[in-house]
Amino acid sequence: MSLSATKCQIKNGGFAVQCDFSVEIGNHLSLFGPSGSGKSSVLLGLAGFLPIINGDLIYDDKSITKIEPKDRPFDLLFQENNLFPHLTVSRNILLGLGAKAKMDLQNSHVVNEILDLVGLYKERDRLPQNISGGQRSRAAIARSLIRKKPILLLDEPFAALDFELKNEILSLLLRVSRKNNLSIILVSHDPRDVKYLGGDVVLFSENGQTDFYKNKSFWSNFSYKLLPNETHDKNTS
Amino acid sequence: MLGGGPSATTVELAIYQTIIFEGDLAAAARLSTLQLILLSLLLILSTKFTGNMFIEQTLILKNDIRAPKTLLTHWLDYFFIVLFVSFIFLPILIIISKGLANISIPTDNLILPAMNSILVALLATFINLTFSLPICLLIVDEKQKFLKTLFEVGSFSIICVSPLVFGTALFLLLFEHIDLSANALLLTGFTNGVLMIPISMAILLPGFKKIKARYGKLMNIIGVPRTSELAQFYVPLLKKNIKFSCALVFALSIGDLGVIVLFSGTDIGTLPMYLYRLIGSYRMDEAYFVAMLLLLMAFISFWLIENGNLNVFKRNQMSD
Known part of the structure; x- marks a missing residue:
């Protein structure tokens, strides 16, 4: 399985950039x-x-x-604002399971496992503004992992x-x-x-x-x- | 409406008199159209001078328009600040002092108009929020620039419609179908709520835009449905702005004489209407007391709504 950008021309306002690459999953x-x-x-x-104004983006042989x-x-982590400030770390991660996902027993288990993996279990009930920059990055990674995008x-x-x-x-x-x-x-x-x-x-x-x-x-x-x-x-x- | 004779008549007052005293609905409709045209022209004219019609943008003070500080400008600043503060606070102080001096005067049937005023203000706040939140979401979510501008300009253009013009339209639309007098509070609350949409939008829209810029892509990539965006993200993140908007709409509505004069008979009235009748019958001592009461209700309700001490509000607001 792979992702390939074939002569993709991407437009951003008055600026366009072209790229050509392929990456195996x-x-x-x-x-x-x-x-x-x-x-x-x-x-x-x-x-x-x-x-994408020209070219094609192909994943798993489909455009x-x-x-x-x-x-x-894809999941995407931005330069900043990757977590919602009104939600606790665990609630931010839960969003990876869907906007309407509830913190029931099964989901809570999944979230806790990921929290353990990124070393944030103790911070699960804290708001993003009350944890460090590194911890915020790890929380955003945890949400990405839970989404299971390739x-x-x-x-x-x-x-x-x-x-x-x-x-x-x-x-x-x-x-x-x-x-x-x-x-x-x-x-x-x-x-x-x-x-x-x-x-x-x-x-x-x-x-x-x-x-x-x-x-x-x-x-x-x-x-x-x-x-x-x-x-x-x-x-x- | 407080007086002045024919020389002080405005289009607003003429509409009111045409409906109440002459019962000439066609003339009221003509006058309302005239008022609407006049206000639209004024809005276009102000857009020409300010460059845009959006209150949120005109509120931004740019550094480069500030004049250099000299001793004269320094004292001029003080002079104008004192002048404006006096302009606002002197009438308030007079109302409070006269109201306190007449506090012992028994005033009949005060509870019912006060309760009606609260009811109208509550309804206005509810209607206002019900409309302005989805409109803001619609504006920030719209991808096409033309439609985005159309929604924004359209919503802010409500400011062209005066309460009496809107009330007259409602009057003409409904007087054959429902008992206007029995539904006077409902119609007044509705009118106040709708007409204050530009005010609430001027408060809420910048916050909506900020959240869209910061978290729009994140919501999009996570796949938050549009139906959940408002309740799950915009409302909790903008609680501070929403509370301020609600407080303003509630306080403005509670003290507004508004369109109830078009719909209400003699039995159902709000506190401002009761005050208007007291002044009309030259019962000034009682009027001072009612004016003070109204003022206190507006201030206290504003403070209570804006500073409502709910933990969830404190925790969830978005920092700048």
């Missing part, structure tokens, strides 16, 4: 490039919030270009977190993605995130051009330029 993909190059536009286009965001095989789109949701916390969350995501055969498509302008996630890369240029690279090919071409210290350390050790 279970593998990951990074949309990497400078700010303002159209990475988030592509992500919003995949999710169904921006129109999903025209279907509603909620019916696409692809998770991340629009730099951990940008506000410090490097260590970001790595901790990414490591949690990689762990659960391996367990649940989940694909992650990550938007980032930080090459360290791209390296940490692994997977193939769509490189965005400032002029709106995009190029698709397999993981090895990307790092053999850009490793020295993007992560000079790391490359230098490796060469000298």
Whole structure:
């Protein structure tokens, strides 16, 4: 099973960006490039919030270009506001089972299991404003996991977190993605995130051009330029 | 309606007199149309000057329109603030002092008009909320820009319709079918509620837009049905704004003489109508007391609704 964008042109106001890629379910993909190059536009286009004016988006051999965001095989974590501030952590996660899902015995069991997995069981009755940024990110991930969508789109949701916390969350995501055969498509302008996630890369240029690279090919071409210290350390050790 | 003679007559008053004293419904309809045209022209004119007709946008004070501070402008600021505060508070102080001075005067049948006023205000608040919440949702959910603007402009245009014009329309529509006098409170509450939609929308719509911008995509991707959006997300997140809107509509309605004069006979009346009759019969001492009572009812109800100490309200409001 795979997701492929075939010459997809996504329109955001007066700006259009074209991309071409394919990702097998279970593998990951990074949309990497400078700010303002159209990475988030592509992500919003995949999710169904921006129109795909040319090309086709294929999942499991079917076109999903025209279907509603909620019916696409994606869940999406935004840069901010991923949790509703009037709902407790557990109620926010319960939303993943449907807007009208009740906290009955069965659902409560499912929610508690996920809370345990992301290490938030003790915080289940707290409101989002009363937990830390890292915990909020984990709660949003928990809701995504409960939805059981095969692809998770991340629009730099951990940008506000410090490097260590970001790595901790990414490591949690990689762990659960391996367990649940989940694909992650990550938007980032930080090459360290791209390296940490692994997977193939769509490189965005400032002029709106995009190029698709397999993981090895990307790092053999850009490793020295993007992560000079790391490359230098490796060469000298 | 409080006096002034023919030279002080307005179109509003002419409509009232045409229905009540002359019973000429065709003339009332003509005058109402005239009033509607005049107000629409004024609205268009104000749009021309302000650039838009939306109250929520005109409330935003931009830094660049502030004049540089000098000693003269500083004192001018103080002067105008004191002037406006006096303009608002002097009549209130006079009512309270005169009301307190006449507190011992026995006033007949005061409970019934007071209860009727509360009933009208409650009804107006309910009707207002029932209309303005779904309209706000419709505006923020609409994807087509043209329809979005049409809904927004259309709802705010209600401000062109004066209570007496709307009341006259209701009067003409219903007088052959229902007993207007028996349903006077219902019709007054309905009229007040509908005509205050632009006020409540000016309070609620910015909040709706903010929530849509922050959480619209999240609701969409989770698959929240449109029928659940209002109750599950917009209302709990906007409790503070909703309470303020309700408090304003309730307080304005409780003190409004409004269209009840068109529908009510001599037996059913509200407190403002009772006050109007007291002034009309020159029973000024009693009028002072009733005016004070009305003022207190408006203030207390506003405070109670806005500051209703329910835990759920405190917890669920959206922070800016």
